[in-house]
Amino acid sequence: MAGTIGTLSGLALGPAPARAGVPTPRTQGWQAVPAPGSTPAAQLRRVAAAGPRLAWAVGEEGRAGPSQGRGLAMLWNGGAWTRTDLSHLSHTRLTDVAGPCSTAAWSVGQPTGTGSPLLRWDGTTWREAAFPGAGEPGVRLNAVAVGADRQVWICGSRGGGAGLLHGDGGGELWRWLDPLPVARANLYRAMVRPSGEVWVGGDQSNGGGWSGLVARWDGAWTVLPPIAGLRLGIADLHAAGPDDVWAVGTEAGIGGPPGRPGNPVLSHWDGTAWTRVEAGFTVGSLSGIAGDAQGRAAWISGWNYQDQTRSTYLRRDGDTWTVVRGPAAAAPAPYLNDVTSVPGTTGFWSVGMTSPTPAPPTEAYTERLEA
Template sequence: MVVVMKRALSRAAAAGAAAVLAVSLTAQPASAADTWRKVDLPFLWPTARLYKMEAVASDQVWIAGRQGYICWQPVPLVPCVVHSHGNPVVRRWDGARWREYPLLGWNDQGAIWQLAAGGGETWIYGGFDWKYLAKFNGWAFEPASPPAGENVIALRGGPAGVWAVTHKSGAESLYRRANGSWTRAELPAALRYVNDVEARTPTDVWAVGQTQPGRGVGGVREVPAIAHWDGSSWTSIPAHTESGSDARLLHVAPVGPGEVWAATARSLLHWNGTSWTEIPGPPGTAGIHDLITDDAGTPWVVTQRAPTPFGLFRYADGAWEEVELAPDSVVSGLAVVPGTGAMWAFGRTGSSPAVWRDS
């Protein structure tokens, strides 16, 4: 569930890229990797993994995950004989080093799966039973009640504050954190299931998902849906297609007023305010795992593909370019520091978690 925050930047560059319809499906040399460098992590127990990253400022880059996961199987494909869900990982980069903060009320095993920051607040969510929701108070994370007592399934943050996707009795809802409380969003009827919420400004927010809960269920045609929030109300936006296999919208990245990039499981999409342009994903794409735009408005995606678990690509000048940050590295997610264009990435090198920054 790796969700990461996408930030909007140059409209002109993004529009120029989307206008190119002759897409090259051959990955170009990874020259974009030349400016990336690894950021050393603090000590973590073995079998550690990072699942989320949130970049608020150059001295507020958060990561979340777990460490110390154990599953000893004397014979493959049998249940674990010795098993531990591990312990949570939450760290903040302060511009010079990683800082750790207490998780008050934590009495569980497992990971911190969700992390979001916006409107001056930072929230986390996780635990083996998915019940630990907490807000940062400046020195520690304090447990908090979920919106309307519902089950939180996703958190998103950005210039418009923190958003929570919840689930109860088979239905999903979207809540916005404002003035110290949660307010339920009145979404258009078509957007019943939300997969991503991203903001360019406090009055330019996009939410994507689908009408039906298909999410890859065999025989269920997926009906994509997208909506825009202007700071006071939501408006439905025409989707790229009515329905189809892998048609649901999974990710969104606003670029400028009325302009946005989005992604399905296998395609990148660009909305120019009036129509959609669809761009097939990089060769071998089995799923698009993350989407952001850089300071030039260029979209970057993390894809699932064989033989490696994930691949990092950017789409520029009508072609996909694969970016390898380091030998034996796998990128799981991306983040952009608002107002700076500085990009961060997280994943692993070999079997160890890793973080990189574009400097």
């Protein structure tokens, strides 16, 4: 399904030259920040920041040949990224991270054995946390979000149905909420609004493929109309309110050769209907979206297949989105998986990998837009 489409990081795609006659995109302030210590092939999938001196980034490393690699987790201390030790754990492919403070962060990952792990950062190291369904076959934890009240929200699946796992701020009390009332659905991203509403995004089967899925939990489920497309999946979303929701992802289209790149998807919900918005490039993907200090969608991370010489972003300019490029020569062909804001500042982090193919010599990669 579209979980492998939301980012095209599993596809062996080579660079394509920039097209003649295409206007040069604007540039603004993004700088590469060294992320040392990853063993190729490596990538960072998601990033979360608690402030200018504290951030976490997770992914995987050591993917070579048939190896599925092992988990990779990094910590930002205000001056540099450092690895955090995962040698006491055996989990691969950490897929998301969220954290409000130095002594509490959460991460989820791909299954090892029978089910997905839930990890908690205690200020010193990552430890596995217990939750209902831990170790059950078919339990998947795909994404995690933490609200201002430190309540934890994890989207995934249990018993064949997609839904939310909710935890109190202390991480002691967990319960699965009523399943999403959509058959054959997958959830890949979650966010919490200041009001406490939880928004989730993913995909749902439409018979011949899949469509984009966005839903809201506020004590009960509200499922928005599908985002129509040809094998379209949502990689991330940002809700400024029930009538101002942005969703980003990739539309795979119909067929094509192995490794065929898809098309970026940018859609807006105004409370009544979805409107597709031009992304500024036509082949590639949109992978993450972050809000500003006022809660409005502000930056989108992406990948432009037709010009891979720099990282690609979309920046909100009033009611329009403008293509912005990252630093030159920072990586051979950087691929971004995520972007997030830095609380208390006007800065942002983005993470990904040094090329669009998770095979050696690809390494973990980060960029920063300082306040």
